[in-house]
Amino acid sequence: MSDQTEAAAAAASDTAPERRLNMIEAINEALDIMLARDPDVIIMGEDVGYFGGVFRATAGLQARHGKTRVFDTPISECGIIGVAVGMGAYGLRPVPEIQFADYIYPGLDQLISEAARLRYRSAGDFIAPLTVRSPFGGGIFGGQTHSQSPEAIFTHVSGLKTVIPSTPHDAKGLLIAAIEDNDPVIFFEPKRIYNGPFTGFYDKPVEPWKKHADSVVPEGYYRIPLGKARIVRAGEAMTVLTYGTMVHVAEAVCTAKGVDAEIIDLRTLVPLDIEAIEASVEKTGRCMIVHEATRTSGFGAELSALVTERCFYHLEAPVERVTGFDTPYPHSLEWAYFPGPIRIGDAIDKLLSE
Template sequence: MNMIQAINSAMDVMMERDDHVVVMGEDVGYFGGVFRATAGLQKKYGKTRAFDTPITEIGIIGVAIGMGAYGLRPVPEIQFADYIYPALDQLVSEAARLRYRSNGDFTAPITVRSPYGGGIFGGQTHSQSPEGIFTHVSGIKTVIPSTPYDAKGLLIAAIEDNDPVLFLEPKRIYNGPFDGRYDRPAKNWTAHPASEVPEGYYRVELGKAATVRAGEAVTILCYGTMVHVVASTIEELGIDAEIIDLRTLVPLDIEAIETSVKKTGRCMIVHEATRTSGFGAELSALVQERCFYHLEAPIERVTGFDTPYPHSLEWAYFPGPVRLREALKKIMKD
């Protein structure tokens, strides 16, 4: 399966297992979604369990929160992560706080799916990476898979979770490891089966990172598309790097990060989102706090630029092999 098929399979499995699981969003019903991630679900489960909504993100999330509070497990889709901002108040003020405000009487077991990041030349309105906004909000879990196997297992775990989960899907790798422009998939991935996705039910636990590649020279922390970019670059350079795929940003597997950095003594952080206040800043602070006396060089960050997302120049915006090589040379030299 590619990632789209794996995500579709996860929703199919959960809708079959649990009548309380419903899928909703713009064009997710009859049409099957812009990227076809919900294809066939309405035909199989009917219009009351896989249904289209008006073009109103605040309405989609507000209704989903109410449905979740009264016993359902909604899986609303926001067509692109860039469109999620009108729903920010519902997610932050209602979904994230519902359990606490009600003293545990109500929860918001909703899983908000959304394609995010670049890869389709979507520019400023279809290519943003807003994960840092949500990792700042207590009460929301943030998940970003990098392979079809993880996408299915993590989505199943998210749907079963009793708290709100933001499930961001890197559209650049929807149909495979890469679209073949500048990057190549890594050849030797032992921990990440890229295509072998079981048909039935399985879970990938939230809050557990994956070691994509074991190494001794430097720890590289990444997630989503950047896992592939890092792995292919490391292969080309021949550096004995340990690559950690975070998989979930909140909850974060800080133990795995700490163990790796203390072993290698060096740390590089890679993400597609803009640099300032990106999640890499939090990672850098955590590594500094927990691993300071083990560090042999300053922590390096390779990220998107602090500019509005470019349209025709998106491949220059992406952290890629050239920028990764420069950062690695710097960190290995110190």
């Protein structure tokens, strides 16, 4: 897309009527728009057709666009992604859904050895413009095979882009941008906040998206550029780097503690908005990283290294990380596994006391 077209689309989104949607509705709308806008867009996966997906993210799309554009596949993740790579090389823009991120591992060879390398190994003659959508993370008591957060695996692979929205507004705009991108994109959707930003404060009910400011989603086409972070709120005392569900958890904890924190929603892990990170840490002098995935070799380790390398002389204290534990995912104890009010609060106190 040209810069002029993107600017026009952004301007149109600013003036379009606004509605409140949850994240599932926003994703469904993005897919609907791209199917109508581009005849090369194909949606495929387990139960995405007639049934509309296990979380209903593709509901109604087959009826509107036909069985050749939205169709079910066998239960074969390596086959789903392998076929999508071939479709992309042929000139289509497939959007395969992997029903849960935990199921993506059989397709790693196709993603790493084929999709990520196709542009380079063909000297630009072929591309793999596929967007792999998948619900990820915990929050629904799905157990060890329905709750993993494997984003760090994909950020390590050169040639793949990794996107994680935290609001309905961003989910729609980022998904449209991902589908239009000429490189393969892993689009992880935090299922814990599909219907509302559940923060983990147990004395408060789940807040439905339709009562939340971030649920305002413009009608029609708009895109949010990959690689551009969002400042959730400005602050001076410390910088919080996070993404997905943890954006809402971190914001709730900082608000409850009255901390003047600057919270940055990374939106995309690759490409990463390092300029926004540097600017914030240089201003605040302190940095905390929060993510749900396990600690060792999690994406927070890369963030910590980058902040230390680039902002060392501005830091007033060591970088703090609050993450999941280095254990197999605990089904019955998942709320203790998540970074929550207690652990994030303790990290804030430690960071501000140094």
